[in-house]
Amino acid sequence: MQVTVKLFASLRYRWFEEETRQFPDGSTLLEVVDRIGIPKKELGITLINGSHASLQDVVLDGDVVALMPHIGGG
Amino acid sequence: MSEESSTFAPSTVSYRRCTVNLEQGTVSFQSLPCANLEDVLGGFGRSFQVLEQRTVKNAYSPENPLIVNTGLLTGTAVMTGLRTYFSAYSPLKRSDAGMPGAMWAAGSGNFGNKLKWAGLDELIFEDRSSTPVLAVIREGASGPVVELEPADHLLGLTGHEKIMALHRQYPDAHFAVIGPAGENYQNVYMGAVVMSTDNELKSGEPKSRFAGRGGMGSVMGYKNLIAIVAQSRDKMPPVTSAMRDVNRGVITNGGSARFQPVSQGGGGGTWANIEVLQAFHAVPVNNFRPKGNDDVERLFRDKVEMEFDVFAEACFRCGIRCHNNVFNRTAWGGRGRLQAKYDFEPLILFGSNLGVHQPAQVSELIHLCDLLGMDAISLGTTLAYVLDYNERHPEAPLFNGATFGAFEAIKALIQETGRGGNEGIGRGVKRLSQQLGETSYAMHVKGLELPAYLPDTNPGYIFAIAGGHMSMGTHMLLAKEGVTTVEGWAKAITTTGLLQVGYDMIGLCKFVGAGMGHELVSQAIAEATGLKVPPEDIVAAVRRAYLRGLALELRQGFGEDEYTLPSQVMNDPNPNMTLPAFITRAFIEELKERVWSVFKPEIDELRGAWRDESSEA
Numbered sequence: 259m260q261v262t263v264k265l266f267a268s269l270r271y272r273w274f275e276e277e278t279r280q281f282p283d284g285s286t287l288l289e290v291v292d293r294i295g296i297p298k299k300e301l302g303i304t305l306i307n308g309s310h311a312s313l314q315d316v317v318l319d320g321d322v323v324a325l326m327p328h329i330g331g332g
Numbered sequence: 333m334s335e336e337s338s339t340f341a342p343s344t345v346s347y348r349r350c351t352v353n354l355e356q357g358t359v360s361f362q363s364l365p366c367a368n369l370e371d372v373l374g375g376f377g378r379s380f381q382v383l384e385q386r387t388v389k390n391a392y393s394p395e396n397p398l399i400v401n402t403g404l405l406t407g408t409a410v411m412t413g414l415r416t417y418f419s420a421y422s423p424l425k426r427s428d429a430g431m432p433g434a435m436w437a438a439g440s441g442n443f444g445n446k447l448k449w450a451g452l453d454e455l456i457f458e459d460r461s462s463t464p465v466l467a468v469i470r471e472g473a474s475g476p477v478v479e480l481e482p483a484d485h486l487l488g489l490t491g492h493e494k495i496m497a498l499h500r501q502y503p504d505a506h507f508a509v510i511g512p513a514g515e516n517y518q519n520v521y522m523g524a525v526v527m528s529t530d531n532e533l534k535s536g537e538p539k540s541r542f543a544g545r546g547g548m549g550s551v552m553g554y555k556n557l558i559a560i561v562a563q564s565r566d567k568m569p570p571v572t573s574a575m576r577d578v579n580r581g582v583i584t585n586g587g588s589a590r591f592q593p594v595s596q597g598g599g600g601g602t603w604a605n606i607e608v609l610q611a612f613h614a615v616p617v618n619n620f621r622p623k624g625n626d627d628v629e630r631l632f633r634d635k636v637e638m639e640f641d642v643f644a645e646a647c648f649r650c651g652i653r654c655h656n657n658v659f660n661r662t663a664w665g666g667r668g669r670l671q672a673k674y675d676f677e678p679l680i681l682f683g684s685n686l687g688v689h690q691p692a693q694v695s696e697l698i699h700l701c702d703l704l705g706m707d708a709i710s711l712g713t714t715l716a717y718v719l720d721y722n723e724r725h726p727e728a729p730l731f732n733g734a735t736f737g738a739f740e741a742i743k744a745l746i747q748e749t750g751r752g753g754n755e756g757i758g759r760g761v762k763r764l765s766q767q768l769g770e771t772s773y774a775m776h777v778k779g780l781e782l783p784a785y786l787p788d789t790n791p792g793y794i795f796a797i798a799g800g801h802m803s804m805g806t807h808m809l810l811a812k813e814g815v816t817t818v819e820g821w822a823k824a825i826t827t828t829g830l831l832q833v834g835y836d837m838i839g840l841c842k843f844v845g846a847g848m849g850h851e852l853v854s855q856a857i858a859e860a861t862g863l864k865v866p867p868e869d870i871v872a873a874v875r876r877a878y879l880r881g882l883a884l885e886l887r888q889g890f891g892e893d894e895y896t897l898p899s900q901v902m903n904d905p906n907p908n909m910t911l912p913a914f915i916t917r918a919f920i921e922e923l924k925e926r927v928w929s930v931f932k933p934e935i936d937e938l939r940g941a942w943r944d945e946s947s948e949a
């Protein structure tokens with residue numbers, strides 16, 4: 259299946275900004291992240307098609323996945 | 333959890349206080365036993381117990397003390413243990429009943445270390461001096477010595493210029509000073525305390541840190557206290573191997589990584605927030621109204637780096653290195669003059685939220701605010717209101733008629749405000765909007781201007797006791813987790829959110845990234861002080877301190893109607909933000925009911941204990 263992955267902030271600087279890649283059908287978000295090679299601990303916010311998603315959620319053909327680093331302030 | 337489970341009685345720990353009566357010029361010292369764990373941890377946990385005992389109806393009155401203190405870990409070898417706290421009744425935070433709210437502001441730099449190394453944990457400035465003075469604290473043969481000296485020679489200088497002038501006079505000291513804004517306290521309620529850093533003293537560049545919130549610099553100005561000098565030898569304790577482990581934990585625990593430099597594999601500080609929030613069109617633009625376009629992207633890190641040299645720097649011995657200092661590039665590509673520091677708050681509040689998107693212009697505005705010694709959040713948010721008002725009323729605009737993006741006109745307003753020439757802006761957005769009768773888009777809660785996180789995303793602001801994001805850690809909850817239910821928000825506010833204030837007790841920076849219940853905080857305390865305080869006791873003490881702050885708000889007349897958000901959030905939700913617009917009036921009412929149903933009974937129960945403690949003291 260084809261999934262578009264968008265990366266933000268420090269993830270974008272270190273991997274890529276946006277790519278559409280093939281992933282095995284039924285992949286979870288965690289498997290997508292693993293295949294790209296981003297360590298899980300670097301992830302702060304994960305979205306599938308603009309909605310908050312967990313790493314256990316299954317990604318479908320045509321989905322857009324957004325991965326963002328931890329953010330904080332104060 | 334009760335204090336009994338700590339392996340020591342708080343009364344066995346004492347702290348050293350110096351009280352300076354500015355009117356009489358007298359100085360007295362006391363060694364005081366701690367009444368509770370809040371006293372031991374320090375910061376606002378201790379200072380609010382003093383404020384609670386005072387009746388203060390006007391922030392600019394002799395009855396209002398200015399309390400300068402440190403946290404338990406300030407001046408220790410624990411990384412980020414540099415904080416100093418300034419507490420008083422605030423000229424800015426004011427209830428509709430007309431009473432000032434109790435506030436504190438925190439800042440890093442090396443001043444707190446020096447204060448502690450000179451032998452003091454707390455300084456209380458009472459009354460006011462009739463002439464401008466500076467207070468010099470130094471180590472004497474038999475303990476700390478505090479003296480008042482004339483400060484006329486410092487008047488009119490910027491905060492940084494004052495610091496450098498004092499550095500020439502006291503080469504081994506660090507400084508907490510006010511800028512022109514604090515000197516003009518009658519018309520500027522948002523004066524910050526400007527604090528020196530090692531880097532600043534060595535380089536001569538304006539790399540100060542700020543205790544900005546609530547106008548503590550203006551309170552200093554009212555007292556005619558222009559500067560505080562803390563002079564001592566460096567007494568950083570030796571770093572034991574256990575302390576090395578603690579500090580390694582600070583660097584490697586996931587929490588601080590986001591604030592470390594990108595070149596170090598970190599997130600690059602709070603600057604990264606812009607990019608993440610922009611993905612949801614949730615970055616404040618033109619007075620907290622994102623337009624759904626990409627204007628903000630010109631302030632992304634990689635865009636700024638095309639024009640400037642960005643260099644990560646740090647406070648004294650801090651490996652987190654969260655400061656993103658932006659320098660001009662010289663003609664041959666080297667590092668030139670310091671332009672400004674880029675943190676999320678000033679970048680947005682002097683950038684996109686004023687409709688200014690050119691990095692060089694944003695830097696100039698940030699720099700100007702810093703030099704004049706104003707709180708970037710209060711000034712930026714008040715200016716945004718003025719520009720918004722002027723766009724709505726082109727026929728009768730305010731002041732010089734500045735509108736969004738009008739860089740030169742905005743700069744002129746900052747200059748004028750910082751020098752005391754614009755009381756409309758200098759007294760903050762609550763007063764200005766009430767005078768004008770247009771309050772719906774005035775971005776404040778309880779008189780304190782909102783930081784650069786949209787109120788549309790954070791009903792937790794309602795229960796912040798000393799600034800929207802400094803004292804309630806819920807400002808990212810919607811973007812991070814997508815929480816939109818009353819239950820979810822009530823739980824966040826009453827459990828984890830309020831613990832944000834704990835950093836402002838123990839002396840560590842929030843960017844340490846370990847929460848109050850984290851084992852690392854207990855380990856740090858044990859290693860630095862020998863005191864065994866289990867994480868659950870720290871959490872309980874922080875909770876009590878927060879509730880004391882909330883109880884003080886109620887006592888100062890903050891009414892039920894003031895626990896709310898700017899009405900634009902409910903009446904006119906922004907269609908451009910892609911996060912859910914979930915805050916309605918009904919939502920807020922239900923949320924308040926739930927949160928108060930947790931907090932009010934706890935406050936009632938604690939009141940008895942507080943009464944006993946104060947009668948013993």
Ligand code: SF4
Pocket residue numbers: 412413414440441591645646647648650651652653654655841842843844
């Ligand atoms: S985390 Fe940043 S602000 Fe805090 S002490 Fe370290 S360098 Fe200073």
